[in-house]
Amino acid sequence: MAETKELQVKEKQEVATPAEHTKPGLIFTPAVDIYENDNEIILLADMPGVSTDDITIDLKDGVLTITGDVKPWENEDESDVLVEFDIGKYYRQFNLSEAIHQEKIEAKFTDGVLKLTLPKVAKAVPRKITINNG
Amino acid sequence: MIGRTMFNFPATRLASANWRHPFYEMDIFKKEMDRWADLMSGRRSFGGRNSGVFPALNITEDKDNYYIRAELPGMKPEDIDIQLNGRTITISGELKTEQNDNNIKYHRKERDTGKFSRGVMLTGDIDGENVNAKMVNGVLTVSVGKSEIAKSRKITIN
16 A cells, blocks of 8 residues: 655745746746656646636747746735735746647646646657668 | 845846846845744744644635635545534645556656645634635635624724
8 A cells, every 4th residue: 555644834935037027926936747658748737826817838949938827816805814825926947858749738727736748749760770781 | 025126137148047146145135034024023923834734824814704725736625624623623635646657757746745634723703604615726715704702893982
């Protein structure tokens, strides 16, 4: 039986980008899982509080950029009793080393997790080279 | 909090992706100091920040309800167990990975999995019958009604 460990609290990581952002507010780095199989690379990113319309995914020059805007989910007339986490936007960039089929990228957003499926460009079929005797 | 940098250096990407302006460290330092100022003035709770129990909670109140919120991305509503016992609310569950395929290679694994259980005791009188929970985009909101006695009411002067 697989052992399950107790979850630990992690503070949300603020983004440290050299470029400054024009809009005020906190920006966080979403936690991601990246794994690949033979045909595709799959990326899962935790972006709680973001709605589907507020996610932008951009792939340019081999750099994948994910941004998610968060609309405040607290009502104006609520006052804080306890604050343990901050609310802010999400931003993260990745360099993709392998060739990706840009048109076939699929994105799905469920329960605050973004799932990106990045299909790899079909590799050239291995070819055996035979040497002919001259 | 007003977010501004200490020195207004132009954003540039000319040098390299890792280029930071000379006062970057000072900006970080200033942020830390702001955080301390918040702690001291009570805008952030001391114990709360370091409660060390997953999930981190934000609690707010308005005149009728308390709202307990937690970020639980990837959790299905049916996998979360919420119990109200007197004034204590317990939120527990288990975060699982959906991936069981042996044929995959991981490059990064930052998202946590495991069991959690967190109890929080609310101050003030609460109405145990009037508790609602909802899950929207990975954010859990539990609203707990205040009892009639605890509700603040305006007193008019005759």
